Amino acid sequence: MAALKRSAPWAARNADGAIALGLAIVVGVLGIMPDEIFGPKGDEIQTQLVTAATLVILALVATALLRDRARQAPVEKTITSGALAELPVRLARLEQIETLAHSTRRALDALQLVRVLGSRQEIAQSHAEARKDTTRWSFKGGTGTYLRAVTLPKCVEAARRDKRHLTVRIEVIDPSDKELCAKYANYRRSLSNVPDGTGEVWTTDRVRKESYATILAAFWHRQDYTLLDIGVGLSSTMTTFRWDLSTTRLIMTVEDPNMAMTALAGTFYYENCDTELRLSFEQARRVPLEMYQDVPLSKEPTTEEVQELFERIGVPLPKTYSDRDIVEIALKALRAPDPYA
Known part of the structure; x- marks a missing residue:
């Protein structure tokens, strides 16, 4: 119960991934089980279950990918339109600061009249x-x-x-x-x-x-x-x-x-x-x-x-x-x- 309580918040945030992971485990178990367990047509039933579960897993993976892209889009837009757009301006300002620093150093050297x-x-x-x-x-x-x-x-x-x-x-x-x-x-x-x-x-x-x-x-x-x-x-x-x-x-x-x-x-x-x-x-x-x-x-x-x-x-x-x-x-x-x- 303690382990379930600790993992519940993670599963809630990553439901599609958790479901895909559970199905993958199920498919893996079904794949290694003997055909006789599923009855006379155990082979066909086992194949159908594995195929259906695989499609569900693929659908969940695709959903997770689409959700992640939807989440990343605003961030990418912010980076592209914000920091990257201002990068040339920031570099120009950095160059100005560097030039000012050199000028200040020369002025200080000149002010140091004698040693x-x-x-x-x-x-x-x-x-x-x-x-x-x-x-x-x-x-x-x-x-x-x-x-x-x-x-x-x-x-x-x-x-x-x-x-x-x-x-x-x-x-x-x-x-x-x-x-x-x-x-x-x-x-x-x-x-x-x-x-x-x-x-x-x-x-x-x-x-x-x-x-x-x-x-x-x-x-x-x-x-x-x-x-x-x-x-x-x-x-x-x-x-x-x-x-x-x-x-x-x-x-x-x-x-x-x-x-x-x-x-x-x-x-x-x-x-x-x-x-x-x-x-x-x-x-x-x-x-x-x-x-x-x-x-x-x-x-x-x-x-x-x-x-x-x-x-x-x-x-x-x-x-x-x-x-x-x-x-x-x-x-x-x-x-x-x-x-x-």
Whole structure:
């Protein structure tokens, strides 16, 4: 009785199927029963019963199929006229949402003006990534010590390896402006009066020699690599920042060797700093680098070559400089130690 109660609701919902199933069982039983049970004409009676029951089963199956189709028709109509009909519209909206998401991501990337670098390792890695495959480099800063020691030699080396053109623009403080050099030296000493990574302290004489060395390095590398387009501008003002800008990124460093900022190409900050560096370079006093063929330098420049170079380009060395001072400038130009190593 319990089993009948549990199966009754199912049988009520599927009456035709239940009847067909019952008849199928009956037909199966009749088919295996002996003919003698149905009397003298048991064979004919058995055949008629099986045939009639089979027809009834087929009729019930057909009824069930028709009923299911009748039930599915509204659903199919709803799907066809509703969700499927709106599918192109929904896909179009999805594409719009995806486009909006990409636009929003680009806007957020642009709004993220700079990223702070908080260690020497991060700064060195950022410089290495900036140098990779770059075709141009712009620098503006104090005397360009790190530029001479690392940036310029490695950029030229990579360009030579790939046999490609390289454009470099350098802006440093004017070494002939003794008062400006003294201000820069005082500023650097006010931050730290101990020797820096090069083992030297900042004095007016050192500032002048570092700037002279940057000019000499530019001429030497220009003669050494034909595809190098290099320019040097001498600034009449000092800056507390150092800008390094390549094809892919901008790096702004300060006197703290563990702090810097970087911005990728294409961002608002990068583009505006690029414009600032271009305009600043145009306003600086230009060193006539086009005279590099008129004042040839040896692989190891002599004191006479260095002195003649600065005389010919209109940036003469102080008359108080001895041969030892000139040799020091040449060593700073071509063998400058990495101040952050």
